[in-house]
Amino acid sequence: MSGKHSAHSDGTGYEDRPSEFAGQIVSVTERTITPGVLHIHKGRIAQIEPRADVPDRFLIPGFVDAHIHVESTMLPPAEFARWAVTQGTVATISDPHEIANVLGTAGVEYMLDEAARRPEFTILFGAPSCVPATTFETAGAALDAAAVERLLARPEIGYLSEVMNVPGVLNGDEELLAKLRAARRAGKPIDGHAPGLRGAAVHRYAAAGVATDHECVTIEEARDRLEAGMWVMIREGSAAKDFEALAPLLFEAPERLMFCSDDKHPNDLMRGHIDRLAARAIALGLDPIQALRIACLHPVLHYRLETGLLRPGDRADFVVVDNLSELTPLATYLGGVCVAAEGAPRWSYAAPETPNIFRAGPVTEDALQIAMASAGSVRAIELYDGKLITGEHVVSSADCAGEGRFRCNTTLDLLKIAVVNRYLETPPALAVVHGFGLKRGAVASSVAHDSHNVVAIGAEDDALAAAVNAVIEAGGGVAVATGASEVELLRLPIAGLMATEPGDEVAALYERLDTAAQELGSPLRSPLMTLSFLSLLVIPKLKLSDRGLFDGESFAFVDLVR
Numbered sequence: 001m002s003g004k005h006s007a008h009s010d011g012t013g014y015e016d017r018p019s020e021f022a023g024q025i026v027s028v029t030e031r032t033i034t035p036g037v038l039h040i041h042k043g044r045i046a047q048i049e050p051r052a053d054v055p056d057r058f059l060i061p062g063f064v065d066a067h068i069h070v071e072s073t074m075l076p077p078a079e080f081a082r083w084a085v086t087q088g089t090v091a092t093i094s095d096p097h098e099i100a101n102v103l104g105t106a107g108v109e110y111m112l113d114e115a116a117r118r119p120e121f122t123i124l125f126g127a128p129s130c131v132p133a134t135t136f137e138t139a140g141a142a143l144d145a146a147a148v149e150r151l152l153a154r155p156e157i158g159y160l161s162e163v164m165n166v167p168g169v170l171n172g173d174e175e176l177l178a179k180l181r182a183a184r185r186a187g188k189p190i191d192g193h194a195p196g197l198r199g200a201a202v203h204r205y206a207a208a209g210v211a212t213d214h215e216c217v218t219i220e221e222a223r224d225r226l227e228a229g230m231w232v233m234i235r236e237g238s239a240a241k242d243f244e245a246l247a248p249l250l251f252e253a254p255e256r257l258m259f260c261s262d263d264k265h266p267n268d269l270m271r272g273h274i275d276r277l278a279a280r281a282i283a284l285g286l287d288p289i290q291a292l293r294i295a296c297l298h299p300v301l302h303y304r305l306e307t308g309l310l311r312p313g314d315r316a317d318f319v320v321v322d323n324l325s326e327l328t329p330l331a332t333y334l335g336g337v338c339v340a341a342e343g344a345p346r347w348s349y350a351a352p353e354t355p356n357i358f359r360a361g362p363v364t365e366d367a368l369q370i371a372m373a374s375a376g377s378v379r380a381i382e383l384y385d386g387k388l389i390t391g392e393h394v395v396s397s398a399d400c401a402g403e404g405r406f407r408c409n410t411t412l413d414l415l416k417i418a419v420v421n422r423y424l425e426t427p428p429a430l431a432v433v434h435g436f437g438l439k440r441g442a443v444a445s446s447v448a449h450d451s452h453n454v455v456a457i458g459a460e461d462d463a464l465a466a467a468v469n470a471v472i473e474a475g476g477g478v479a480v481a482t483g484a485s486e487v488e489l490l491r492l493p494i495a496g497l498m499a500t501e502p503g504d505e506v507a508a509l510y511e512r513l514d515t516a517a518q519e520l521g522s523p524l525r526s527p528l529m530t531l532s533f534l535s536l537l538v539i540p541k542l543k544l545s546d547r548g549l550f551d552g553e554s555f556a557f558v559d560l561v562r
Contacts, residue, residue, distance in 0.1 A: 013059045018416065018442075019336055022054040023320065028061055029309055031289050033324075040316045044333030048312055052118035054259045059318050061296040061309050062090025062332065063274035066233050066258035067162070067191065067214045070111065071098035071122065074266050074490070074506055075198040075449070076352040077114040081121035083266075083341040083503040085347075087273035087330045088124065088319040088329035091307045092259075093299060095161035095191070099130035101450050102495040103355060104141030105151070109356055110495075112156055113313070117350060120334040122307050126161035126191065127151035129179050132451055133164050134537045136557065137453040137545035140357050141421050152186045158303055159183070164195035164450075164538045167555060169208050170201060180209050189303060192230065195389065195539050203228045209437070211302070214260050215539075217242050218386065219249070226253050231302065233260040236277055236292075239529040241386040243277060250286045250294075258298045263449075265529050266507035275319075287323040348483045349502045354493040358446075358475040360422045360454065361378065363468050365461045368418055370406035370430045370560070374398050380414060381534060381542040383435030385524050388539045392551075393434040394562065406432065408459045408520070410439045414463070419455040419535050420468055422446065422496065428468075431544045433457055433534070433562055439521030441483065443469040443529060444512070446476040448495035448534040453546045457531060459521075478528055480516040488513060520558045 021038040035054045039047040061169040070080050070092070077094075084092070099107035104513035108125065115123040120185040127148045127518030132139035143151075151157045160183035161168060166210050168176040185192050192210040194202070198221065206228040214233035216222040217240075222232045226249075234250075234257060236243040249257055278295040300307050305418055316336035319329050341344050372378070374397050382391035400406055400414045400461045408415050417433040429476060444467035454471050458464025462484035470479040470487045476496025490509045499506045510528070517527040524530050537543045540552035551558045 006356045017508065021059060021333070022051065023057040023059045024054065026060045026289065026292065026324070027310060028116045028289060028293045029311065030074065033058070033289075038310070038316065040336035043316055045221055045308065045310070045312050045314050048122055052270070056322070057330070058321050058324055059310065060292055060321060062317050062319050063090055063278065063295050064305070064307065065089060065092040065214075065261050065274050066299040067235070067260035068094055069095070069261055070094045072263035072447070073269050073493060074497070074499050075503050076122055076494055076498050077111055078350060078352065079503050081123065082347045082349070083269060083343045084273060085121065085334070086329070086330045086343050086345055088275045088327075088332055089271070089273045090319070090334060091124070091299070091305055091315045092122070092125070092334065093124050093159070093303055095128060097161055097450060098375060098452065099495045100135070100141065100143060101502065102140040102357060102452050102497065104143060105147055106355065107141070107495060108151060110353070113428055114352055118347065120337070120339065122305055124158040124303055124305060125156065125336040126159045127157050128161045130162070130164040131175070133286055136547060136548065136550055137451045137535070138421050138423055138453065145175050145182065148179045149182040152188060153181050159189040159191060163210055164193040166194045166197060166205060169205055169210070177208070183388045184209050185193055192491050199528055200394050206230050212258075216246060216263055217389065218245060222246050222249055226256055230258055231258060231298070233258045234277065235260050235262045238264045238265040238526045239386065239533055240388045243280060245321060245527040247284060250281050250284065254286070254290050254294060257294045259295050261528065263542055265510055265526065266503060267511040270504065270507045273327060275327050279325070282327070283323055309479050320524070325362050350472055352494060352500055354495055354500060356475055357495060358422050358472065358497055359424060359505060360420055360472050361425050362472060363420060364466050366499070368416065368426055368430065368464055370416065371404060372397055372401040372406045372561060373404065374401040377544065378432055378559055379558065379562060380432040380434040381417065381544065383433065383530060385530075388533050388536065390521070390534070390540070390542050392542050395434075397561065399434065406458070407526040410459050413437055413461055415457050416464060417534060417544055418456045418464065418468065419448065419544050419546045420456070420472070422453045422472070426546065429544055429546050429548050431549045435474040436527065436530070437522040437524065441520040442478065442481045443517050444468045444471045444481075445478045445532055446471050446492060446533045447478065449533055451495055451535065451545070453535065455531060455535050455544070478510065478513055480513050480520070482520065488516060512542055
């Protein structure tokens with residue numbers, strides 16, 4: 001690579017003088033690989049000069065995550081960007097509905113302000129369409145159609161975020177339809193979220209203007225969306241892992257696909273991002289340029305990003321790799337400036353602000369008791385590793401009741417789950433869960449989609465109370481309790497969702513906590529991420545909100561004891 005480039009000492013800003021980058025230049029728009037030199041001036045590609053004698057490296061467009069909640073990385077936007085670039089990511093499409101459920105429009109404003117601290121990195125935020133996600137839970141805020149329309153009028157808001165209220169679309173809910181109309185008037189894309197929707201209903205959903213879906217977990221679901229003219233986002237996050245199931249689409253309909261993470265916890269971000277999905281596609285036999293079109297081009301075109309695509313006049317955003325099979329990022333450039341090299345960021349850490357709301361008081365062991373007779377049967381939330389969907393596991397009360405109360409049965413993997421309202425001091429909602437696998441101790445988290453109350457699972461009541469109270473006392477966090485007085489905690493003082501420490505430190509502590517949960521018996525690959533989705537009512541089947549056990553198929557509360 002040419003040595004004529006010299007970045008500013010702080011790693012930010014565009015060079016005023018011209019610079020050059022040489023290598024094998026990959027054009028995803030022309031589907032070509034050409035040896036040549038990029039001539040960069042003021043952050044843009046002034047000219048691409050063909051040249052035979054270039055270093056044996058490839059210059060490719062940067063990777064784009066087509067749908068990720070930045071909050072799920074537990075890093076505020078500026079710190080997220082600092083570490084995302086180490087994986088070759090140069091842009092994301094990001095729904096801020098996690099923080100919007102806690103802080104409302106002020107939360108969206110916070111994300112915009114934090115992202116503005118890294119203006120070279122593109123985070124296109126959307127206007128959250130479903131805050132709260134349902135009327136069956138308590139959130140910290142609500143965004144009505146007027147609030148959504150105001151957000152959509154802002155130039156930095158690029159689309160209407162995932163429309164989770166599928167029944168509202170299909171049944172003509174006027175408030176929701178007003179949000180869809182506002183997006184269409186603004187000429188901005190509409191993202192979908194329709195787990196399990198099939199057949200003619202998919203066509204009706206798409207006809208409302210919904211253009212994408214990242215919730216397909218079966219190939220049949222995905223084909224329905226393609227038939228309806230929608231984009232399918234192949235998701236591989238920390239909990240939901242759909243790449244393998246949807247991989248045939250890479251060869252059936254590659255021009256209607258994007259890659260996304262949806263939710264990716266910090267330790268996973270440090271291991272790889274969209275670059276790993278593109279490499280997996282290539283390993284299956286997909287042409288490298290086609291894989292890069294899915295990973296780099298399609299989101300840029302669909303969401304009309306200013307992110308560069310290695311064309312004259314484009315912003316000089318690109319990634320250096322040494323081959324087109326593994327796609328390991330050697331360096332990432334934004335506006336012609338190196339922002340990451342050899343897995344390390346060139347940007348420095350900057351401490352964020354910490355807006356928050358947390359009104360819950362401590363819970364007692366007595367408040368965590370479930371009255372239960374030894375006769376009858378019990379509905380338990382059934383977990384599936386690598387999936388956000390859950391099932392219903394029915395067991396005999398005799399297997400988990402004693403002295404008129406529910407008793408955890410670790411042999412049969414019947415554990416207690418609690419959701420504590422963080423916005424109001426109300427009694428905890430309680431239920432039973434199967435598949436989490438703890439043999440002792442407890443885990444708790446204020447990352448609890450989508451309203452972000454405190455969700456916890458325990459094999460022992462004293463540890464369960466200790467984990468919940470550690471999160472409450474910290475004003476948000478993730479806790480693993482091995483006993484009543486042994487609790488390890490990752491503090492999340494930004495809306496109970498994000499940390500203030502540097503990203504690598506957050507990732508290391510989160511990794512330690514996830515491992516600690518596995519050491520308590522959980523067989524899940526990402527137990528803490530799985531925990532965070534057990535109050536997400538819009539994904540079937542059984543979930544628990546702060547108001548009770550909920551059936552996402554009938555969209556109604558159900559009794560714990562049948």
